Amino acid sequence: MTNEILKRNKDNAEVLKKHVKLISKPVAIKFYDNEDEIPDGLEIIGERIRHCEMVKKASFGDKFYSTLDQQACQGGAGALGLRDMPPKVASGETYFKLGRFDSLETAKSTVNELSIIPKKHTGILYSPLEEAEFEPDVVVIISEPVAAMKITQSLVYNDGSKVRAEFAGIQSLCGDVVANPIISENVNISMGCDGSRKEAKVQDNELAIGISKNKIEQVVESLMNI
Numbered sequence: 001m002t003n004e005i006l007k008r009n010k011d012n013a014e015v016l017k018k019h020v021k022l023i024s025k026p027v028a029i030k031f032y033d034n035e036d037e038i039p040d041g042l043e044i045i046g047e048r049i050r051h052c053e054m055v056k057k058a059s060f061g062d063k064f065y066s067t068l069d070q071q072a073c074q075g076g077a078g079a080l081g082l083r084d085m086p087p088k089v090a091s092g093e094t095y096f097k098l099g100r101f102d103s104l105e106t107a108k109s110t111v112n113e114l115s116i117i118p119k120k121h122t123g124i125l126y127s128p129l130e131e132a133e134f135e136p137d138v139v140v141i142i143s144e145p146v147a148a149m150k151i152t153q154s155l156v157y158n159d160g161s162k163v164r165a166e167f168a169g170i171q172s173l174c175g176d177v178v179a180n181p182i183i184s185e186n187v188n189i190s191m192g193c194d195g196s197r198k199e200a201k202v203q204d205n206e207l208a209i210g211i212s213k214n215k216i217e218q219v220v221e222s223l224m225n226i
Contacts, residue, residue: 002039002133005132005133005134005135006131006132006133009028009129009130009131009132009136010129010130010131011220012026012129012139012216012217012220013025013026013128013129013130014130015220015223015224016129016141016219016220016223018223019150019223019224019226020141020143020147020150020151020223021143021144021146021147021150022141022143022147023142023143023144023206024056024059024060024142024143025058025059025060025061025128025129025130026059026128026129026130026139026140026141027055027058027059027126027127027128027129027139027140027141027142028058028125028126028127028128028129028132028134028136028139029055029058029124029125029126029136029137029138029139029140029178030124030125030132030134030135030136030137031080031081031117031121031123031124031125031137032065032121032122032123032124032125033121033122034122035122037125037134038065038125039125039133039134042063042064042065042125042127042133043064043065044064044065044066044067044070045057045064045065045066045070045126047070048069048070048071048072049070049072049199050071050072050073050076050195050199050200051066051071051073051076051077051080051124051173051174051178052073052076052172052173052174052195052196052199052200052202053072053199053200054066054124054126055126055140055142055173055200056142056200056201056202057126058126058127058128059128059140059142061128062126062128063126063127063128063131063132064126064127065123065124065125065126066123066124066126067082067122067123068082068083068123073174073195073199074086074089075089075094075171075174076171076173076174076175076195077174078090078116079114079115079116079117079171079174079175079178079179080117080121080124080174080178080179081116081117081118081119081120081121081179082120082121082123082124083120085116089111090111091104091108091111092104092105092106092107092108092109092110092111093107095107095110095111095170100169100170110168110170113168114168114170114171114175115166115171115175115176115179115180115183116175116179117178117179117182117183118183135213136213136216137182137212137213138177138178138181138182138210138211138212138213139210139211139213139216140173140177140178140208140209140210140211141208141209141211142173142202142206142207142208142209143206143207143209144205144206144207145205145207147207147209148189148207148209150223151187151189151209151211151219152189153222153226154218154219154220154222154223154226155187155215155218155219155222157222157225157226158218158222159218163187163189165188165189165190166180166188167188167189167190167191169191169192169193169194170193170194170195171193172190172191172192172193172195172196172202172208173190173192173193173196173200173202173208176188176189176190176208176210177189177190177208177209177210178210180210181210181211181212181215182212184212185212185214185215186212186214186215187209187210187211187212187215187219188209188210189207189208189209189210190207190208190209190210191207192206192207192208196208
């Protein structure tokens with residue numbers, strides 16, 4: 001079964017590479033609850049960094065897993081369902097004090113609409129899609145806007161529905177392109193956030209795309225037919 005999953009992931013990654021303008025590798029992300037779900041040989045990340053940094057590392061070829069203990073951004077960990085959202089983030093206070101909103105009430109209103117995975121998980125597996133020995137819950141792509149155009153075209157190819165992106169300039173690589181696609185079972189596009197651009201070095205000309213496991217086969221098949 002593992003070989004079948006790896007082959008499918010390799011094939012899907014090859015289609016994305018061929019038909020979508022990629023700057024780095026598509027990243028496979030999977031949540032796990034039991035240690036027996038961790039593929040043999042996959043090791044825990046040896047540093048404490050943000051989830052967005054982990055995604056970026058995997059996009060350049062690293063593969064590893066993490067638990068809450070390795071997650072440096074607790075707001076991101078809250079969005080990913082590794083812990084409850086920190087009270088000051090949930091109240092909007094954190095973002096209000098950062099000057100992102102004109103009032104605490106406005107900040108709270110936006111925070112109430114952020115994507116948060118409701119089910120608590122033990123940890124997360126990260127890998128370049130082409131090397132993933134697990135079925136991803138979501139595939140994340142960091143690239144230029146033309147990549148989002150190609151993914152959008154693949155979605156409308158056979159269902160005709162417009163793609164409606166949801167983002168707020170905060171919690172981009174955690175909430176927008178991981179939590180949101182998992183919850184919606186769809187695709188989401190994010191313009192990034194200050195944290196991902198500063199800490200994970202997402203460039204000014206890059207955005208992020210999250211493709212749920214429910215949509216990856218549709219995207220791949222449509223890309224081959226367009």
